[in-house]
Amino acid sequence: MDLDPIAQATADDPHPVYSVLREEHPVHYVADRDLWVLSRHEDVLAAIRDPESFSSADGVVPSGFKPEQPTLIALDPPDHTQMRKAVMRAFTPRRMDAMAERVRGFAEDLFGALEKNATEDTTVDAFEGFTDPLPIYVMAELLGVDAAQRPMFKRCGDAIVYSSGADPETLFAAQRELTDYLQTVFEARKREPRDDLISLLLTSSEEGRALADDELLGLCFLLLVAGTETTTSALGNAMLLLERHRDARRRLIEDPALIPSAAEEILRFDSPVQGLSRVTTRDVPIHGHLIPKGARVHLLYAAANRDPRIFDEPDRFDVERSPNNHLAFGFGIHFCLGASLARLELRVGIETLLSRAPDYALDLEGLDRLPSDTNRGFARLPTRLHLSR
Numbered sequence: 001m002d003l004d005p006i007a008q009a010t011a012d013d014p015h016p017v018y019s020v021l022r023e024e025h026p027v028h029y030v031a032d033r034d035l036w037v038l039s040r041h042e043d044v045l046a047a048i049r050d051p052e053s054f055s056s057a058d059g060v061v062p063s064g065f066k067p068e069q070p071t072l073i074a075l076d077p078p079d080h081t082q083m084r085k086a087v088m089r090a091f092t093p094r095r096m097d098a099m100a101e102r103v104r105g106f107a108e109d110l111f112g113a114l115e116k117n118a119t120e121d122t123t124v125d126a127f128e129g130f131t132d133p134l135p136i137y138v139m140a141e142l143l144g145v146d147a148a149q150r151p152m153f154k155r156c157g158d159a160i161v162y163s164s165g166a167d168p169e170t171l172f173a174a175q176r177e178l179t180d181y182l183q184t185v186f187e188a189r190k191r192e193p194r195d196d197l198i199s200l201l202l203t204s205s206e207e208g209r210a211l212a213d214d215e216l217l218g219l220c221f222l223l224l225v226a227g228t229e230t231t232t233s234a235l236g237n238a239m240l241l242l243e244r245h246r247d248a249r250r251r252l253i254e255d256p257a258l259i260p261s262a263a264e265e266i267l268r269f270d271s272p273v274q275g276l277s278r279v280t281t282r283d284v285p286i287h288g289h290l291i292p293k294g295a296r297v298h299l300l301y302a303a304a305n306r307d308p309r310i311f312d313e314p315d316r317f318d319v320e321r322s323p324n325n326h327l328a329f330g331f332g333i334h335f336c337l338g339a340s341l342a343r344l345e346l347r348v349g350i351e352t353l354l355s356r357a358p359d360y361a362l363d364l365e366g367l368d369r370l371p372s373d374t375n376r377g378f379a380r381l382p383t384r385l386h387l388s389r
Helices: 015-024 041-048 079-088 093-097 100-116 126-131 133-143 147-161 168-191 197-201 213-244 246-254 256-269 339-356
Strands: 027-030 035-038 276-280 284-286 289-291 296-299 378-380 382-384
Touching: 035 041, 041 296, 093 339, 100 126, 100 133, 100 339, 126 133, 126 213, 126 339, 126 378, 133 147, 133 197, 133 213, 133 339, 147 168, 147 213, 168 197, 168 213, 197 213, 213 246, 213 256, 213 339, 213 378, 246 256, 246 339, 256 339
Parallel strands: 035 296
Antiparallel strands: 027 035, 276 296, 284 289
């Protein structure tokens, strides 16, 4: 059995490999990638909690890619502490809750457009029409992107988010176009602030300092990539899980109050982020192995989220699971900044889907997996909506 976990992100079921890693090889070295892998919940959590030994400063993906701009996800304390304090004021639960009606509005509008193209005999692509645009439109709204610029924002965003295997010139052109646009927005907000995230973070307050332009640009790109594609993937994973678990779908239709706990179980059971990496700053002994200083270590969240030491019957999809201490959003100082918003979008997406098309059916043969080393989701979701007209 090939125990390279990176190759599993696009597999139909990666968990047989993850289980062998977790139970038999909790510290595993993938020679072809020069990558160490941790897969047990306690070990992944310990590494996340120890940024002095497991650094994020050299990038957090297996390839070692690191963005040019200062980016929160690729900083260690004290730089991380200072920037996170400055940024946290824009992501309070109250501020995210205030987005609820806008998120519902986007979801209803997108699903309405999807319905117009649906018939009993044809499929529509729920990725193209619903799960992909919803998080991007929400993020554009949060940042303060003008409505007329949303098509550009989505076009450039898609080019950046789904860049695996893409023409480098196309990717560079999208990055440059979006950078130029955002810098224009920064200057406009400095002159005339609005009630949006960019305006807030360009000003200082008792809650935090103003971000420099390069810091804010790095944050915008992080939000575009980490804050949209992961939610898109979670929504697609939700559609597949509720396709395969019709009893769970029926329970959510009959009792929508279960949707919040179902969303958490979706995040645990089929995590949109399979794992992120760190680089060791010292030799780290663990389970009889010595991970050397300077090694890249992949923290396999998805395997940790099915660890039987933490979760009862971890391979059972249980929409009422409690407690549910999954690591889908990370933990500690690098806990996902936009977790409240992502949870809101996932809940609203499920609510909209089940209220508008409770009998939807995915074409399982036509699904296309997202090409990614770290994220698990779909790039195509052919769906029969089976609408009641």
